[in-house]
Structure formats: C-alpha cells, structure tokens
Amino acid sequence: IKMASEDIEGDFMTTWGQKFSDEMKTWSDGKIDITVYPYGSLGDIRDINELCQYGVVGSVFSDYGWISSFVPEAQVLALHYLWPKKRAPEVLAWVMKNGKFLNILEKSFRRVGLVPLGVMWEDWMWITSKKPVYKMEDLNGVKLRLMSSKLLVEQWKAYGATPTPMSYGEIYGGLQMGLIDAQMNPIFADYSMKFFEVTDYFIKTYAEAYLGIPTVNQVLFDSLPKNAQEKMRQFWSEANLSSAKWIEEKNNSDMEKIKKERPEIEFTTFNDQEIEKMRKIAVPNYSNFSKIGGKDAQLIMDTLIKDVSDAKKALGI
Template sequence: MKNKFIKGLLVSSLLAVSTQAATWKYAIEESITDVQGVYATKFKEYIEKNSEHKIKIYPYGTLGESVDVMEQAQAGILEFVDQSPGFTGTLIPEAQAFLLPYVFPENSKAIDNFFKNSKAINKMFPKLYAKQGLELLKMFPEGAVSITTQEPFTKPKDLNGKKIRVMTSPLLVETYKAFGAVPTPLAWGEVYGSLQTKIIDGQENPMFWIESAKLYEVSEVITDIGHNIFTTAVMANKNFFDSLPKKDKKLVKQASEHAFNYILDYQKTIIKKAKDKIKKDKPSIKFVTLSDEQREPFRKAAQDVYKKFIELTGKSGEKILNQMLKDLEEAAK
C-alpha cells in the first residue's frame, strides 16, 4: 500500500514537471526584424498567448555561426531553430532540392500553394529531418534571390573569373560553376568584409536581406535572373518535441501554422520597400532584370546542376525532386 502511494506521488510529480511552464529557446539566422525574425515573433506571440510557456529568440550572431547553431539544436540546447537548406544541405543532402535553379515559378500564388500543400514538404522531408534529430515544423519562402556584383552581367560568360559567395552547400557550388563563376563558400560573418576588400566579387540573397545587411553598400549592381527563391525551414529538437504532452505538441503545431499564414503575405510586401530604401541610400546602384531571352543560357546551364543533384543524393533525392515537380505542377493549377 505504501509503495503504491509513493509511486502515485512520483507519477504526479513527473506530470507536474512535464506540464509546468517553460522557457523555450529559438534561434534564427537573421535579425529580429527580418522575415525569420517576424515568423519567430508571431510564433512566440501565439505560444505565450495560449499557454504559460515563454519563447526566447536568439537572432543571428548571438550563438555563433549557422553550423554552431545547428549543433546546439541537435544536442537539445535549443528547442527550436530556423535554418535554410543552404546550410543544412550537407546534413540533409535532399534539402538542396530547394536550391536547384529554375525549379520554382515566379507566380506568388503558385508558390504559396506549393508550400501549403506539397507532399514532398509535408510527408517526405519530415522523415529525413527526423533522422538528424529534428522535427520539421514548417518550410516557407522568403522572396526571390538576387545577385549583387560590382559590374553588370547578362550571360554566363560575363561571370567568368568572378568570385561569387555561396552558402556552404555543395549544390550551390555546382550552380555557380555552371553559371560560369568561381563559387566561394563563406560563413555569413565574412561576407560584408570580403565584398568590401574585393576578396569576392558578389553574392546572392533575397532583396530584403541585401537591404537589411547593407550589402548594397559594397556592391554596384543588383541583378534578378529569376533563378530561385530563398527557402527556410523551422525545426524543433526531436527528443524535446516527442517528450511534450499532446496539448503542447498541438500548441507548437498551431503556432507554426499561425506564423506561416502570416509570413506568406508579409514577405511579399517587403521587396519593394527594400528596393526603395536601397535606392534612397545609394542612388548610384543599378537594378537589372534579365529578359526571358537573356535567362535562357542560365536555364540551359542549370540542367547540369540537376544531374549533379541526383549524383549527390541518389534515388532518395531523385524521388523527392520528382515529387516536388509534381507538387509545383499541381500548385500552378
């Protein structure tokens, strides 16, 4: 009888610990006012409004470089992390499918439909992330990627010998090789200084980040070749997520959906604002948008990158890419 009573007390104590209010740590790879920061803030607001839990957001640079942050997330030091496939590509090679050039349409409604309904995102990728100790909560777009350089270019030949910084992704290296450039993987903290000292000639990022990180200050031309959109993924440490009571799992999923729905509209409004701010701060900057005809040689070069993706990822990557293409076709309808 006494043993049963003690066991009952222990069970009650464990339940109390599992359901008590906690402060969860959430790291992003941008500033708090950028797209990932806005998503994280909306996530935080929902969690704190609907529970006793708190969210502490760590903007880029507060916990080290991207590789450091991911290690902390996998180790359970962080409960949540937002990181793009450009950095997780070595960890989850198949995620580099989001880096393939000329896969995504430039139609914003089709892009929204894809991220909402994609079987690849919602059914296939979670299994791959789980193998790395991560619970995939959401993937979302952050806007079209542009390329900043010191001189204008309209064809791959113009990029010959030009050092273009890329994230530490094998596929981005292959992409810029195909585009004629010299791909230069660099940690984000080194980019501005490397542009300033002419160690590199350019880099790629969405427009809001070119403005936010002041990359236009050390660039002369911003070019849109229509090759990609910037995608990011929000993840939880899997052991942490699996240990949550059903109520908190549901809360986290609802907060993710709430922030996702907000960010799809928000990220569309910031491109023009970013361009206007850049023009105001640096009137000499040149904005270039390549025509369909000018883009064709880049599209042709991209075919070699698709082959390299299959080489890097094997049947698993081929299966996911085929599903993504089907999903995109459905989204366009």
C-alpha cells in the same frame, strides 16, 4: 525553449519567429515559452543548426543551404528554376498544405535529430556585384559568395561563375577586401547587412528563391503533447501567404532605402531570353542532386517536382 534565428532583429526569421513565440505562448496559456535569439547571439549560422541538433537550443530558423550540412536532402529547395516566376509564394503554400514533400523531407531531418515545421517564402535571391552583370555570360569567372551547399556550388559553376562558400558574417569584409566579387541574398539582407555599401550592381535572375525552414529538436518535439505539435505545424502552414506578403512589402521598402542611400546602384532583372538560357543549363543539372542530396535524394526531388506541378495545375498557373 530557445529559438536561434539566422537573421538579425527585424528581419524575416527573427520577426516571424517572434510571431510564432507569441502565438504558442497565448495558445498554451504560457506553458510553451519560446525566446527568439537573433543572428550572432548564439553563434554563426552553422553553429546554431548544430546547437539545435544536439538539443542545446530547442529550435532553429535556418535556410536550405546551411542546414544541408546536416540534412543534405534539404538542398532540393535550392534547385534552380523550380519555382514559377509568377505566384511562387502561392505555389509553395499549396505544396506545404497539400503536397507530400514535407512529410518525406521530415524523415531525412529525423535521421539527424531534427523536425521541420514548414518551408517559408522569403522572396527571390538577388546577386549583388562589384562587376556589371547584364547577361549569363557576364557571370564568367565572377567570384560569387554562396551559402554552404554542394548543389549551389555545382549550379553556379554551370553558368561560369566561381562559387565561393563563405559565412554570413564574413560577406561584407569579403567584398570590401576583394576576396569575392559578388554575393547572393534577398533584398532585406542586402539592406540590413549593408552589402549594398560595397557592391554596385543588383541582379535578379529568378533562378533561386530564398526559403526558410523553422525546425525543432526531435527529442523536444516528440516530448510535446500531440495538440501542441499540431499547433506548431499549423502556425507555419497558415503563415505562409501572410508572411510572404509581409516580406514582399519589406523587400520593396528596403529596395527604396537602398536606392535613396546609393542612387548610383544599377538594378537589373534578367529578361525571359536570359532566364531561358540559364534554365536550359540548370534543369539537366538536377541530376547532381541525386548524387549529393543524401539517402532519399531521388525520391525527395521527384516528390517536390510533382508537388510543384500539381500546385500549378490546381492554381491555374
């Protein structure tokens, strides 16, 4: 089985894709042999999602933004201020294990020939900008590169930014040539893709988490024995918290490397007042999802919001 990763070698999706491969190979005595292909090996991000849909590759590890071109319902994971500021990985792990969301989302994936195995926490998204951003109003007119998602575009427009969807591989050049002023990614991507070399300000708003979706071609998945299907789902469910700890440590390490290589970069975290200001704009705009989020948008959104609420209650948050 070929598994196409959205990340380069050493980053989250490729590393955890390899752990998945090792686990499945050991469990099956070599009968299930998954080869992980890092970003760029089999094409750009949109390409690899399409290859999985058509069965050219058996599996893809992508995010909610790019896979939404095929499964618009996946954009629900991009709703701003959905996840709590504290203990968010625990909330996601609870939702994946105990909630109803993933089962409903799977129906949408299956309509286009795909099966999601889980949703994985890859930490908060950071804006990296060539212009200073200390408060929401500083986003006015900022040409901000986003993943290809209608929902993301509408959300960032609401704060005053000028959203600019762009391929992952074009970001560095886009910043260098002034086609964009800023971009959004987790810290590990900002370091591994060298975006810190062409931006001077890092801003954490707690608006959006970066979440990965390990996915399998439906025909391939349904052809596997039931115990193999269950093992695949089990791996990602059990990996939620350990992978979240792994990526937190990596992001902290990569941030220190960025600070060492470019000590002049400013790191800013929005305070509670700015977060609340953005939240008051974001939540009413959830209604956009019901219009652009596909056939089961409202059901999927309502289910996820309830699952997150139930998770917070269960965890005492």
